Structures are given as structure tokens and as C-alpha cells.
Amino acid sequence: MYLVTAEEMRRIEERLMDETGLPGTVLMENAGRSVADEITKRFPKPQKAVILAGKGNNGGDGWVIARYLLYRNWDVACWLVGDPDQLTPDAKVFYHVLQSFNPIQTYHSGKRDALKSELSQADVIVDALLGTGVNGSLRPPVKEVVEQINASGKWVVSVDLPTGLHTDGASIDSEKVKADLTVTFQYPKWGHFSRQGKELSGELVIKEIGLPPVLKPELKPKGRLNDPVWWKKSWSPRDPWSHKGSHGHLLLIGGSKGMLGAICMAGEAAYRMGAGYVTLAVPESERHALAAKVTQPLIWPWPGEGTFHPNSADRFQEKAGQISAMAIGPGLGRFEGEDKWLRDVLSSMQGPLVLDADALNILAAYPDLLGDLRHRKAPAIITPHPGEMARLTSLSVKEVEAGRVDVARSFAKHTGMIVVLKGRFTLIAHPDGTVFLNPTGSPALAKAGSGDVLTGMIGSLLAQKVSPLEAAAMAVYLHGKAAGLSGTHPHSMVYTDLLDGIQRAVRQEFVE
Ligand SMILES: NC(=O)C1=CN([C@@H]2O[C@H](COP(=O)(O)OP(=O)(O)OC[C@H]3O[C@@H](n4cnc5c(N)ncnc54)[C@H](O)[C@@H]3O)[C@@H](O)[C@H]2O)[C@@H](O)CC1
Numbered sequence: 258m259y260l261v262t263a264e265e266m267r268r269i270e271e272r273l274m275d276e277t278g279l280p281g282t283v284l285m286e287n288a289g290r291s292v293a294d295e296i297t298k299r300f301p302k303p304q305k306a307v308i309l310a311g312k313g314n315n316g317g318d319g320w321v322i323a324r325y326l327l328y329r330n331w332d333v334a335c336w337l338v339g340d341p342d343q344l345t346p347d348a349k350v351f352y353h354v355l356q357s358f359n360p361i362q363t364y365h366s367g368k369r370d371a372l373k374s375e376l377s378q379a380d381v382i383v384d385a386l387l388g389t390g391v392n393g394s395l396r397p398p399v400k401e402v403v404e405q406i407n408a409s410g411k412w413v414v415s416v417d418l419p420t421g422l423h424t425d426g427a428s429i430d431s432e433k434v435k436a437d438l439t440v441t442f443q444y445p446k447w448g449h450f451s452r453q454g455k456e457l458s459g460e461l462v463i464k465e466i467g468l469p470p471v472l473k474p475e476l477k478p479k480g481r482l483n484d485p486v487w488w489k490k491s492w493s494p495r496d497p498w499s500h501k502g503s504h505g506h507l508l509l510i511g512g513s514k515g516m517l518g519a520i521c522m523a524g525e526a527a528y529r530m531g532a533g534y535v536t537l538a539v540p541e542s543e544r545h546a547l548a549a550k551v552t553q554p555l556i557w558p559w560p561g562e563g564t565f566h567p568n569s570a571d572r573f574q575e576k577a578g579q580i581s582a583m584a585i586g587p588g589l590g591r592f593e594g595e596d597k598w599l600r601d602v603l604s605s606m607q608g609p610l611v612l613d614a615d616a617l618n619i620l621a622a623y624p625d626l627l628g629d630l631r632h633r634k635a636p637a638i639i640t641p642h643p644g645e646m647a648r649l650t651s652l653s654v655k656e657v658e659a660g661r662v663d664v665a666r667s668f669a670k671h672t673g674m675i676v677v678l679k680g681r682f683t684l685i686a687h688p689d690g691t692v693f694l695n696p697t698g699s700p701a702l703a704k705a706g707s708g709d710v711l712t713g714m715i716g717s718l719l720a721q722k723v724s725p726l727e728a729a730a731m732a733v734y735l736h737g738k739a740a741g742l743s744g745t746h747p748h749s750m751v752y753t754d755l756l757d758g759i760q761r762a763v764r765q766e767f768v769e
């Protein structure tokens with residue numbers, strides 16, 4: 258499913274209408290009717306609706322909604338918030354159709370009390386003031402009406418976007434409609450998943466309005482919602498004749514003194530995601546402590562006292578042929594000679610790779626290592642949280658958070674790596690410029706250890722030969738879903754609950 262910007266949506270609609278001759282009024286009719294359907298699905302008995310429509314095409318949808326509610330015996334009061342002479346051509350068509358059998362009032366400040374009293378009698382308020390055409394802070398009279406909508410305490414459906422919410426998620430400094438339901442058209446918009454958008458949109462429903470199911474390459478949006486449909490087929494069912502050697506061998510590297518927990522969690526998660534073998538490479542000094550902690554993963558000590566010896570990566574050659582994927586970082590720590598060590602590890606294995614935690618901090622400290630990562634056969638995956646992303650890009654955490662999509666996209670393009678930028682909606686950015694937004698997740702994941710579990714999950718899929726982009730997307734999705742299915746209160750979830758959640762999430766998504 259695409260995730261679009263205002264500009265992408267406008268281009269798609271314009272090109273469709275130019276090339277096929279499909280009139281905008283058809284799209285508007287479909288859009289308006291689909292919203293009316295969603296309203297009457299929730300309120301099967303006729304009620305009183307107040308339609309508040311702007312002068313643009315978002316308002317045009319409002320006139321269509323009013324007409325369908327009237328067909329269904331609703332009591333409908335209609336208000337134009339704007340100048341009737343400035344209606345767009347399509348909106349004008351439906352304004353006149355509606356006006357031919359139902360009065361439409363024009364709002365101005367003098368009618369403030371009349372509107373207030375109307376809203377007090379409403380069961381449903383339709384916010385068709387502004388959609389993708391919003392530009393800057395709300396101006397009167399729209400601003401006043403938005404304040405009245407929010408003060409009414411009534412059930413509100415927003416058409417396409419809650420009025421005032423920016424389509425692309427940019428921050429707009431004024432009060433916005435707080436909706437119970439938002440019905441958006443054809444594709445969700447980035448703004449729906451911004452911090453404010455998520456709160457303001459209420460339930461989000463996506464309706465088709467007649468755009469073609471297949472888009473020409475030049476019109477394809479650069480954003481996607483991380484949707485199981487596109488990666489489900491890439492994880493093959495387990496062959497009944499298979500053995501542990503058939504399901505890949507993940508090598509996890511990390512686990513310095515005092516940080517063994519991280520690599521253990523990653524290792525257990527990797528088995529939950531199906532890898533045939535998981536080996537944990539840790540500094541020699543930690544092998545016994547690790548053996549006391551883990552059961553299923555294999556242990557491979559490399560030279561080092563507390564942390565890895567800079568030359569310890571030589572050990573890799575012994576088993577390089579047996580390893581199908583590698584994940585570096587959980588509990589790795591920082592140490593003398595770390596840059597040489599990481600360069601050696603990277604050059605000894607050209608297979609699929611995930612880098613996390615201190616592996617990312619080493620990259621940030623020695624950016625020339627990025628050159629070693631750029632031209633790998635399979636793009637490497639990095640899984641930074643905003644703090645790590647800030648270090649990698651020399652931006653502040655605030656700047657990373659304010660421009661998450663652009664930051665992830667440009668770093669992926671610049672480095673040739675797949676960037677998994679963690680957060681409320683984790684982003685997965687591919688070097689070709691596509692950015693996936695992941696809809697699953699839970700505040701329960703805001704806890705040490707969650708990232709190690711994710712790294713293990715991604716590595717496990719890579720070891721099973723799932724392509725890097727799909728491995729990242731699938732693991733991120735299931736990790737978020739697992740948190741919701743862990744069966745614990747978000748405050749109390751610990752990694753073992755999350756591991757249990759993984760098997761529930763896998764079972765839900767993949768029928769045996
Ligand atoms: N283009 C199409 O073919 C379709 C468009 N549709 C609807 O059309 C909407 C987009 O329509 P428009 O491009 O006409 O834009 P909108 O109707 O969202 O808004 C444009 C109007 O808002 C005013 N405005 C912008 N910023 C403002 C602000 N800060 N304060 C006060 N007024 C402001 C502008 O002066 C203009 O009159 C979509 O969200 C969707 O609801 C649907 O009907 C489906 C088809």
C-alpha cells in the first residue's frame with residue numbers, strides 16, 4: 258500500500274484525469290459516497306448531521322456526503338465556510354446540486370452563535386473544511402469553525418484529513434480538528450502517521466475512489482505502508498523434509514563484559530524467527546558466563562579480555578563458509594582498535610549483514626568504514642534508534658526526529674544501506690529512495706533489549722535467504738505486532754514476553 262505526499266496525490270489525480278478523461282466529479286462522487294457509507298455503517302438509524310464544507314474540493318466531498326445522508330433520511334444542516342464565488346469548479350457542481358433541494362448557509366463571524374447552537378444539536382459533524390490543500394496556519398473563518406467543532410464534544414468524521422493537519426506531516430501551528438474517524442481516499446497520507454496526525458485522525462479508513470490499481474513508474478509514490486501482503490510469500494513454509502542445516506546459520510557478534518544479555522536476547526529471538534543455527538561470537542573471557550546463560554545458541558569465543566582483541570576477527574576465517582548471515586552489535590561495547598576490528602570482520606564476510614548498537618557508534622566514529630559497506634553484494638541493514646542516527650549523521654536527535662523520513666531516506670541513498678530508523682512508526686529506507694512506514698508497535702517496546710530482539714529477528718531471516726529489504730520489513734512488522742500480542746501490560750513486558758509474542762504474531766500472519 259502506498260503512502261503519499263500531497264504532491265504525489267495531486268500528480269496521480271491530474272494525470273489520470275488528463276490521460277483518461279475521467280472527470281474529477283466522478284472521483285468526488287465516489288469519495289463523498291464512501292464517507293457517507295462509513296457514517297451510516299456506524300449510525301444505522303437516521304440522525305442529525307452538520308456538514309461543514311470549505312470552498313475547495315474537500316468541501317466538494319462534503320456536498321456529496323450531505324446528499325447521500327439526505328437520501329438515507331438524515332436531518333442534514335449544511336454550511337459553506339468560505340466565499341461561494343471562490344468554489345472550485347468540481348465543488349461548484351455538487352454545491353448547486355445540493356442547493357437545488359436543501360438550503361446551504363454561508364458562515365461568517367456574525368453567525369458564530371447560530372453555528373454553535375446547530376452543533377449542539379448534531380449527532381455527527383462532518384469536517385470537510387480542508388484536506389490536502391491546507392497551506393500554513395488556519396485562517397478565519399476556517400479557524401473559528403475548527404475551534405467550534407472541537408468545543409462541541411460531538412462525534413466528528415474528517416474527510417481525507419482532519420482540517421489543519423498537513424498532508425506530509427509538517428507541523429502547522431494552529432488548532433486542528435480532532436476527529437473520531439477519518440476517511441481518506443485511495444492511499445493513506447504521511448500526515449496520518451505523524452505524531453499529531455495519529456492522535457487527530459481517530460480511526461483511519463482508506464477508501465478507493467476510482468484511481469487505477471496500477472500506476473505508471475513515474476507516478477509511483479516513494480512511500481509505502483509496511484504491509485504483510487508484499488513480503489508474506491518471501492518466507493517459505495518449512496519443508497517437512499528439511500533439517501537444521503536447511504534454515505541458515507546466523508552469526509551474532511557482540512556480548513562484551515557486562516553486556517551478555519544483549520547477545521543472548523538477540524540469539525533467542527533469532528531461533529524464534531526460524532534460523533537453523535545461531536552462533537554467538539563473544540570475547541573469550543565471557544564464554545563461561547555466556548554458557549551459564551544460554552541453552553540453544555552455540556558459543557564461539559574469539560580472542561579478547563572483556564572486549565574483542567583488535568585482531569580477533571581473524572578467527573572468522575575458520576568458519577566463514579558455514580555462516581549464512583551476520584549481525585554485529587548487541588552488547589559489543591567500544592574498545593581499542595575497534596575500527597580495524599570492524600573493517601576486518603566486514604571484509605571477511607560478504608554475505609547479508611545487520612549492524613546495530615555499538616557497531617553503529619563505531620561507524621559514526623570512523624565514517625570511512627561506510628565506504629566498505631557501500632558496495633556489498635546484498636545491502637547491509639542498519640537499525641539505529643534516533644540517538645544512533647543522530648551520531649551517524651552529525652545531526653541532533655531533535656533534527657532527526659523532525660525530519661525522520663528525509664533523514665532515513667538520504668542516509669540510505671548516500672550509503673547504499675537499508676536504514677531501519679526505530680521509533681513509534683519505524684521507517685525502513687531503501688537506497689533507491691523508497692521509505693516504508695511500519696504501522697505496528699507498542700510503547701512496551703520502549704525498553705532496553707527490544708532492539709536486540711529485533712536485530713536477532715532480522716538476522717535470522719537474512720540467514721534464511723530472505724532478501725534484506727523484506728527481512729527488515731517483515732521483522733519490524735512482526736516485532737511490533739509481537740509486543741501487542743505479548744499478553745502483558747506495556748509497563749510490564751520483558752523480553753521473554755516479547756519472544757512469546759513473536760510466536761503468536763508469526764502464527765497469526767502465517768497459517769501453518
Ligand atoms: N483532486 C481530486 O480529484 C479529488 C480531490 N478530492 C478532495 O479534494 C481535496 C483537495 O482539494 P483542494 O486541492 O481543492 O484543497 P482543499 O479543499 O483541501 O483546500 C483548499 C482550500 O483551502 C483554503 N486554504 C488552504 N489553506 C488554508 C488555511 N491555512 N486556512 C484557511 N484556508 C485555507 C484554500 O484557500 C482553498 O480554498 C482532497 O483532500 C479531497 O478531499 C476528492 O474529491 C477526490 C478527488
Ligand SMILES: [K+]
Pocket residue numbers: 315384385386387388415416417418419420
Ligand atoms: K477535512
